[in-house]
Amino acid sequence: MPVNPQVGRLDHVRTPEQTLFTPRTPRVVAARRLHRRRDRETTGRFLAEGPQAVREALARPGVVAELFGTPTALDRYAELVAAATDGAVPVSPLSDDALDALTETVAPQGIVAVCHRIDVPIDTALDRAPRLVAVLAEIRDPGNAGTVLRTADAAGAGAVVFAGNAVDPYNGKCVRSSAGSLFHLDLVRATEPVGAVERLRAAGLTVLAASGYGETDLDELTDAGGLARPTAWLFGSEAHGLPPELAEAADARVRVPLHGRAESLNLAAAAAVCLYASARALRAGPGVSTAERA
Amino acid sequence: MPVNPQVGRLDHVRTPEQTLFTPRTPRVVAARRLHRRRDRETTGRFLAEGPQAVREALARPGVVAELFGTPTALDRYAELVAAATDGAVPVSPLSDDALDALTETVAPQGIVAVCHRIDVPIDTALDRAPRLVAVLAEIRDPGNAGTVLRTADAAGAGAVVFAGNAVDPYNGKCVRSSAGSLFHLDLVRATEPVGAVERLRAAGLTVLAASGYGETDLDELTDAGGLARPTAWLFGSEAHGLPPELAEAADARVRVPLHGRAESLNLAAAAAVCLYASARALRAGPGVSTAERA
Incomplete structure (x- = not known):
């Protein structure tokens, strides 16, 4: 605090x-x-x-x-x-x-x-060894950002990082959309997203970029045990996706499978599916904590 | 068509x-x-x-x-x-x-x-033996309704039912929020929600009510194999939840687990988690199709 x-x-x-x-x-x-x-x-x-x-x-x-x-x-x-x-x-x-x-x-x-203001430096957040982190990269819509923050809290994330040219987390609509979750977890602001990804990985977190065009299927990754370890998810804006250099900086680019004919999911839905897949795998699997890995 | x-x-x-x-x-x-x-x-x-x-x-x-x-x-x-x-x-x-x-x-x-207009009677939709159905009960917000419709399409739902006093699915904002998904699946309008639930169950679908206060945990239900069969999910409005008589009419009331300190998920996020849990279980599990059960 x-x-x-x-x-x-x-x-x-x-x-x-x-x-x-x-x-x-x-x-x-x-x-x-x-x-x-x-x-x-x-x-x-x-x-x-x-x-x-x-x-x-x-x-x-x-x-x-x-x-x-x-x-x-x-x-x-x-x-x-x-x-x-x-x-x-x-x-x-x-x-x-x-x-x-x-x-x-x-x-x-x-x-x-x-x-x-309640944001903390990324190293402070990482010192607490969060097993699940959400990174909002260049997300401009305050309602979307607040909703993802709320979902991250519900899924048990320890920190949410607003990275790059993202919306101000203290924007009124973002605060309201978070429904109180803004105050529940470690809030981090990182102006330099690629540097933030490097810090997350150095702290032992697997970094996964959520992308509709990702080469890795979420279900296959889950089945392979790829989510049963501390993870940071990167989410980009619905309009523009993740900046290419940030997607490249991740350990994998992961797509939520589309079983029907929808071309994509909206940001809030995609983030919910990814974060809850991690939450379930972290509770069920033989997860290794960041502290143990460090 | x-x-x-x-x-x-x-x-x-x-x-x-x-x-x-x-x-x-x-x-x-x-x-x-x-x-x-x-x-x-x-x-x-x-x-x-x-x-x-x-x-x-x-x-x-x-x-x-x-x-x-x-x-x-x-x-x-x-x-x-x-x-x-x-x-x-x-x-x-x-x-x-x-x-x-x-x-x-x-x-x-x-x-x-x-x-x-493209909606069909519920019996027409059920004749096609959908393995996943979303029911939007009394959801008044057109953006929420369109987003859930889009997510249901992505998760492979064959039909979406607008039930009771729900928003008009042809509302401009609902059509836009669905991002084309309105045209991908069977759209049903049911003025009498409890009757619709009875028809869904008679067609062999398990009816699950998504509720923050549900007695059944989504993860436990998944682990017990409870999602590996044709399922209709009922979603209520964020403000008012499901009407009690509709929640009672379901086979179970299911809550998405809250691992952090958030009091709830928003509708779009909760629907995404539930529908994708079903999609994954239906593909992985020994699912019995509605046609086989009939």
Whole structure:
């Protein structure tokens, strides 16, 4: 867990409900700017909206910098307010207008947290010897990225790497699509994807590139025991696939078999099939942990 | 393949390119109305836009009633125009304005087909003894429905059933999300989902309800050989799950294992894992075909 030295400096006295923050309150103005990538980059903060995301964020000490909610929502989610207060996180009530300013969904659920960025260097993630890793290479669509992150969490991945010119993992739609999973695993940002692949392999992980044109059939690889060892899966964008140099850098390029007449699977479906094939093989097979191999 | 008696009555002389159809041309006005479900229901027609969908629609004789495209697109996709002409399908050139009127995407690819509905009664689909069927029960989101349809095609399903108050399969976003797969398999619409489940079981299919709260673990069911026989999977909406009476009507309620801390998978991912588990078991195992059981 990242330790954040700023938390101690924040005021954690709850503002009385009668003085609701408006869209013009300076802290709301500052938080609203986090809808923009540039401001997320410069401040190292991002927004997580809705009770599920807020709950998962609060479960990681030091992540939530500030909690906002309408009076109704702060009453409804009293356990989240209590967790915030226990963690010395300031909680402030919002007017409905201010909530609209801080949220992007049509029907916001009244509560939103300002969070400190949570990504870790790839070596930190690898030190924990994850047996399953997903690498999102050049994936631009935030909904797709968040969905794959959620699926990776469900399949038991220990880390997800946003590599190259991928979407910002702190993009609001990506955070929402991850349904809280953003906070469950080690998030890594790697600007240099081929270097990240080299680090993954050096840590003992087999690197597999998911590709509709791959030379290796997923079922055949599974039958041959090729998934029963720590694995990093590389996924590219649905529109452009994996960059050729990244596909080449992998140990194998693996295609999900197409039994019917569909020309391809969409990204979320392909990632689910690959990650769950690994999850099943890792649990069933004579897997060797990264730590044991190192 | 449905035989459509209307095709023979349509004029299939190609209009010269100099007389482009505009948004006010009566046939464009009529086609544009197909964006509305009501008009799709009353006419029995729907729109398929883009070269991939048009190609798949033309591959089924009697499905395409009329083809429209900008002059540029009709030149670019000359093989589609030739296929249409061979099938006595009228081809008409559109102005850019008329294309905008007939398409829903931001960057339409210049070509759009008016198609006759292609769904068949469930008994017709079952007569072909499908070994894998997906039932979309009360799924309202057209993108989700189209994605699951595409995944079902990729996994080798012979039929997809839109059951109960599900989205209209001919909704433009559903057609686009299916990426042509709508035309690859038997499409069934069943207003009465429990009755459809009874028909599926009577035809020898095991009926499995995908449910995050299911009593049966997917991996355990796979290991026990429970997927190595003809199977119909029931999928409900992400927001509401399966209607209880439908989950009860299934032979088992099956959960995809959650190895990490995600609370659930999204619909597209869960459907991909379930359908591919079946596809693998059906190919590997001592499967008994529906025809042999009947």
